[in-house]
Amino acid sequence: MKLYSKPGACSTADHIALQWTGQPFQVQVLTAAETKSPEYLKINPTGAVPAVQDGDFVLTQNAAIMGYIADRYPDAKLAGDGSPQQRAQAARWLAFVNSDLHPAFKPLFGPGQFIHDESKYDAVKQAARKRLRGLFEIADRQLADKPWLAGFRSFADPYLYITLRWAANTGVDLQGLDHLIAFKQRMDADPGVQAALKAEGLD
Structure with missing residues (x-):
C-alpha cells in the first residue's frame, strides 16, 4: 500500500x-x-x-x-475487536473528528473563504476558536475515564491527535482540558506517531 x-x-x-x-x-x-x-x-x-x-x-x-x-x-x-459495536464506536469518533472538528478549522486556515471583508477576519477566526473549544471539550469528557476516544485504540485517535497539533498552531484554547492534554502527551510518546x-x- x-x-x-x-x-x-x-x-x-x-x-x-x-x-x-x-x-x-x-x-x-x-x-x-x-x-x-x-x-x-x-x-x-x-x-x-x-x-x-x-x-x-x-x-x-x-x-x-x-x-x-x-x-x-x-x-x-483499529476498528476494535471485530464486533459491530466496537466498529461502530470507532466509526462514531472518526466521524466526530472528520465531520465536526476538522471542518471547524477551515475559518482559521482560510477566513477569506467565508467573508470578503479582511477587517472581519479576526472576528471569524475568534468565532472558529470558540466553536473548536466546545468540540474539544466533548473529546475531553470522552477521555475522562479512558485512554482512547472509542475506549480502545482506533483509527479515530490519530486524527484527533492531528487536530490537536493544529490547535496548538492556531491559538485554540485548550487550557484546563487535562484529559485531552494527557492524550496528546501519550500520542507524542508513541513510537508509531x-x-x-x-x-x-x-x-
Whole structure:
C-alpha cells in the first residue's frame, strides 16, 4: 500500500494508522504544489490528500481510507475487536473528528473563504476558536475515564491527535482540558506517531 501525504495535514493521521498496523507500506510526501500536479490529479482529481494506492485500487477521503486500513489489516484492531459495536464506536469518533472538528478549522486556515471583508477576519477566526473549544471539550469528557476516544485504540485517535497539533498552531484554547492534554502527551510518546512525524519532517 502507498500513501500520499502532506506534512501535518489530515493525511498524517493515516500515516500514523499505517505505522500502527506494523505492516510494510510506502509513503510519498507531497508539497502543496505537488498535490496540484497533473500526475497527482490523476490519482485524486480534487488535489487533496490523503490518497492510497493498493495495487490497482485507488482510494481517497480520509474516513474511507481509515476504514480500509482497518479492514485490510484486521490484526491491528483499529476498528476494535471485530464486533459491530466496537466498529461502530470507532466509526462514531472518526466521524466526530472528520465531520465536526476538522471542518471547524477551515475559518482559521482560510477566513477569506467565508467573508470578503479582511477587517472581519479576526472576528471569524475568534468565532472558529470558540466553536473548536466546545468540540474539544466533548473529546475531553470522552477521555475522562479512558485512554482512547472509542475506549480502545482506533483509527479515530490519530486524527484527533492531528487536530490537536493544529490547535496548538492556531491559538485554540485548550487550557484546563487535562484529559485531552494527557492524550496528546501519550500520542507524542508513541513510537508509531514518532516514526510518522519523522518521515514527514515534523519531528
